[in-house]
Amino acid sequence: MPANLPPEYFKAEERYLQARTLEEKISATEVLIRVTPKHKGTEKLLRTLKRRMAKLKMELRKKRGRKIGRGGGPSFAVRKEGAAQVVLVGLPNSGKSKLLQELTSARPEVADHPFTTREPVPGMMEFEDVQIQLVEVPAIVEGSSLGKGLGVQPLSAVRNADAIALVADVSADPLEQILILVNELNAAGVRLNQRPPKITVQRRSTGGIEIRGHEMVEGGELEIKRVIQERHIHNAFVVVEEPVTREEVKEALDESLVYLHAFILLTKCDLLPDVSKLKSVERKFGDFSILRADASPAELKKSIYENLGLIRVYTKRPDEEPARRPVVLPRGSTILQVTRAVHKDFEKHLKFARVWGSAKFPGQQVSRDHVLQDKDVVELHV
Ligand SMILES: Nc1nc2c(ncn2[C@@H]2O[C@H](COP(=O)(O)OP(=O)(O)O)[C@@H](O)[C@H]2O)c(=O)[nH]1
Ligand SMILES: [Mg+2]
Known part of the structure; x- marks a missing residue:
């Protein structure tokens, strides 16, 4: 099966080959792993890359005489804590x-x-x-x-x-x-x-390349097909939702951004x-x-x-005090998202919710798509 490697792969490979330090090699290998499509045809390649990564990290650990990168996250990135x-x-x-x-x-x-x-x-x-x-x-x-x-x-x-x-x-x-x-x-x-240009690419296994909205692409259907095929994608359903330049088509397809x-x-x-x-x-x-x-x-x-565009929401049970620690969510989040954040099973059982803060009056019963504000108190009835 062909590997269908995107152009970023070859760019990163070039970077890897020219890397002089272990850090540079690790960073390039990280990109190689990220941009390699995950399917049967790339299994062997991914295994090789991951083995190489493990080896490079071990060398770096030896060189620095201590451990780097925790929790299997990307190296050099610090593990997230807090909201x-x-x-x-x-x-x-x-x-x-x-x-x-x-x-x-x-x-x-x-x-x-x-x-x-x-x-x-x-x-x-x-x-x-x-x-x-x-x-x-x-x-x-x-x-x-x-x-x-x-x-x-x-x-x-x-x-x-x-x-x-x-x-x-x-x-x-x-x-x-x-x-x-x-x-x-x-x-x-x-x-x-x-924000990324509004183009979505849904890969599929057969059916060729089908494009909706190609009239909004600079250079038209031929151009967008050319860019997609350059990435070795041969079967996909592509939706263009806004007028885009040639450059933006490339950006939208570049998974390393x-x-x-x-x-x-x-x-x-x-x-x-x-x-x-x-x-x-x-x-x-x-x-x-x-x-x-x-x-x-x-x-x-x-x-x-x-x-950071976040909101704090204090959940409470009926007849109890609100939680002292807030649930922190992106601005624009709704009752449904709070419910999911509290417990992944709650969603199915949610009967209704009451809100203090952004509601019209304190304790108003709201629907699950009610948009919350910073410092709202939400009472979940399940
Ligand atoms: N006058 C002044 N000096 C500052 C200020 N912040 C940092 N410095 C000085 O700038 C130098 C570099 O600061 P540092 O925080 O180590 O910079 P970093 O290399 O970006 O981490 C030090 O000598 C600091 O004392 C400031 O607000 N006012
Ligand atoms: Mg410093």
């Missing part, structure tokens, strides 16, 4: 460690020499009754995606996050720093504050920023929230929490 993970990404000396110290109980070294932090450092930020994990990622420099500085390792540590804080020092040129960060992340397949929410966090505001430079950041990144690190810790924590 969400926010990674602090910035150039050397941008003030990442200092932020982590101020907002969490982690005690990373703060120093005025670059690359003090060489591995991701997690810390837990307490905001009211929610815990948000902040992770300082080793510094990124112009060319990180090509192996400069600490190489691609810091870039690969962000892929698993729920949000990215782009940390920029206002006493240097903040716009230039943010542009470098965005470019390097882009080159590593991380898209910020964007991740789409993350990002915001800007300006540091060293005490060093009298050049106002015109700050204005240029606002102009260029109007669709990013811009937070200042010189806000009080309480305000800063609140802004970070608000950037």
